[in-house]
Amino acid sequence: MTLLPVDEAQSRLFALAGTLPVERVPLAEAIGRWAAEDIHARRTQPAATLSAMDGFALRFADMPGPWRVVGESAAGAPHQQPVSAGEAVRIFTGAALPPGTDTVLVQEEAARDGATLLLNGEGPPYHGRNTRARGLDFHEGDTLVRAGERLTPARLAVLATGGHGSVPVTRPVRVALVATGDELVSPGEDVTGVALPESNRLMLRALLADLPVEIVDLGILPDRLDVLREAFAAVDVDLLVTTGGASVGDHDLVRPALEAAGGAIDFWRIALRPGKPMMAGRLSHKLVLGLPGNPVSAFVTALLFVKPLVARLAGAADPLPRPMMAMVGEPLPANGPRTDYLRADLRGGRLYASTIQDSSMLLTLARSTCLIIRPANAPAAMPGDSAEFLALA
Numbered sequence: 324m325t326l327l328p329v330d331e332a333q334s335r336l337f338a339l340a341g342t343l344p345v346e347r348v349p350l351a352e353a354i355g356r357w358a359a360e361d362i363h364a365r366r367t368q369p370a371a372t373l374s375a376m377d378g379f380a381l382r383f384a385d386m387p388g389p390w391r392v393v394g395e396s397a398a399g400a401p402h403q404q405p406v407s408a409g410e411a412v413r414i415f416t417g418a419a420l421p422p423g424t425d426t427v428l429v430q431e432e433a434a435r436d437g438a439t440l441l442l443n444g445e446g447p448p449y450h451g452r453n454t455r456a457r458g459l460d461f462h463e464g465d466t467l468v469r470a471g472e473r474l475t476p477a478r479l480a481v482l483a484t485g486g487h488g489s490v491p492v493t494r495p496v497r498v499a500l501v502a503t504g505d506e507l508v509s510p511g512e513d514v515t516g517v518a519l520p521e522s523n524r525l526m527l528r529a530l531l532a533d534l535p536v537e538i539v540d541l542g543i544l545p546d547r548l549d550v551l552r553e554a555f556a557a558v559d560v561d562l563l564v565t566t567g568g569a570s571v572g573d574h575d576l577v578r579p580a581l582e583a584a585g586g587a588i589d590f591w592r593i594a595l596r597p598g599k600p601m602m603a604g605r606l607s608h609k610l611v612l613g614l615p616g617n618p619v620s621a622f623v624t625a626l627l628f629v630k631p632l633v634a635r636l637a638g639a640a641d642p643l644p645r646p647m648m649a650m651v652g653e654p655l656p657a658n659g660p661r662t663d664y665l666r667a668d669l670r671g672g673r674l675y676a677s678t679i680q681d682s683s684m685l686l687t688l689a690r691s692t693c694l695i696i697r698p699a700n701a702p703a704a705m706p707g708d709s710a711e712f713l714a715l716a
Contacts, residue, residue, distance in 0.1 A: 326594035328699070329627060329662050333643065335590055336603050336628060339610055340635050343493045343561065350483055353474045356492040356535050357638030362468045365486030368460040371401075371419040376453040379433055379440055380424040381411040383450040390440040396421055411440050420454060427453035461485065471640025493638035497560040498531065500524045501541035503551065503568040503577060504616060509543065522685070523566035523614070523621045530625050535637050551580035560609050561636055564629055567616030569600045577613045581606060594661045594699060597682035598624040619682045623664050623694070626713070646696060646711040649674050655697065655704040663697040667712065674712055691715060 327335075345359040374380060374396075381390055390411035396402035398417035406412055406423035414420070414427060432444030461467065467485045468478050474490065482490060500523075507521040514520060521543055528538055539560055544550055546568065555563060568577040569591075578588060586606030593601050597620040602613040612629055614621045626644065634642035652673035655665075665676040666687050674695050677687045696711040704710060 326592050326599065326661065327590050328594050332590060332593050332601075332603070333628065333631065336610075336612075336632055337635050337642075339589060339603065339605060340632060341608075343496065343636055343638075345491050346494045347489045347491050349489050350479050350487065353479060353490045353492055354476065355533060356474050356490075357634075357640075358468045358470055358472050358474060359491040359493050359638055360470045361466050362482060362485075362487065362490060364461050364463050364465045364467050367458045367462045368484055369455055369457055372425075372457045373455045374414045374416055374418050374420060374427045374453060375455050376427055376429045377415050378427045378429040378453060379411045380406070380414040380420050380427055381440075382406065382408065382424055383426040383448075385409055387442045388440060389442075392435065392438050392440050394421070425454070426451055429453055469640075471638060473639065492535075493636070495535040495537045496562060496633050496636045497537045497539060498633060499539040499541055499558045499560040499563045500527050500566075501554065501563070502543045502566050502616075503546060504543070505546045507543045507567075522618050523616070526618065526622060527564060527566070527625055527629065530622075530630055531633055534630070534633050536633060546576055548576050548580055548583065551576055552583045555580055555586070555606060555611070556584040558609075562629075562632065563606065563609050563611045564614065564625075565611070566614045566621050569602055569613035569615055578602060581611055581613070586611060593624075595623070595627075596659075596661045596663045598627075599661065601628065603628070617682050618685050619666075619688050622688060626694075627664075644713050646713055648709050648711060650707050651675075651695070651704050651710050652706055654706065655695070655710070657703045658697040658699065658701040660699050662699050663695075664713070665695040665697060666691040667695045668692050669712070669714075673706075674710055 385408055390409055392413060393410045394402040395413040396418040397415045401419040402412045402421040406421045412421045426448055428448060434441045434443035467481050502521045502523050506517055506519050508514060508518050510520050541554055544554055565577050568575045581604055584606055586604050588602055588604040591602035593599055598615055600615050601624045604611045614624045631642040650673050652675045665680055667674050667676045669692050676695055693712045693714050
């Protein structure tokens, strides 16, 4: 069977993803969500021309003065009377310029004697100096956030300033996690013989923690076709993620169980190291991703497929992790026919791959700060050559 390239597998996976319902939530509850539609300003910001400094609002045409100070303008308490020729108004940062004024003389460049104001700087300010024009930031009707953009703290702030108190977002993605294997026990339980503490569900939950998800934990299921079939069919989620049992051995039952439950496989086996035996399919209304049971393989496939798929279901327009570039610090051998993701460390601006890349070594992953991406059939790399990498939290 021909192995599917990583980018093609990601594209096919996204093509399987449908559209989830949209809900409106308060801005305070929207952090980390994705906008479900373009959101436009309901007001102009600033709504009036404002002073950018403490000083005196006046008419530039009256330069170089003197002026008679006729009032005061503060934020929230503007001077509303028109200002005539030869007049000035004491003004504070953020206050609206009174009618008739167009320039602010900062207080350090002014000398005041009672109601009389004189220019005290090296030269007069230019027209419009120290002001923020009406609409400098945005105008009513401008697009503040585009559909598919993530609602970061700054975007939430601009939405609030733009007159919004709530925002349309895709509802949280319901994700079921299940580990398969007779050898597995829950973390913290006594381990005897060939038993193995199960770590994948915890790892996947942590990887998805910054996304809008509702996790349904199906626990550890044995290598029994009937148990897996019933569990897969019964769970009501948007995405079912399994770990283990995705290969072709006699005890690898995820694929047969999925098909026995009425599901279908869309693709299986990726040109990827580690993580080749990942599979993707559909069962009724839910998507299914079968990850390898090896924790390092499960981590890499989750980073490349599970997390981006959840983000896409949640409304992200650009859900894939973004590679960065750096120079390698040590030689890297030529790569084979699969894209390789090497556990590595970024030190002093250079990439250093771990000496041993065996996919069973979780401690190597835990100590890595990034994954070096080695494309299929890449030639050997020497120190100083550039390479792409994915940063790890």
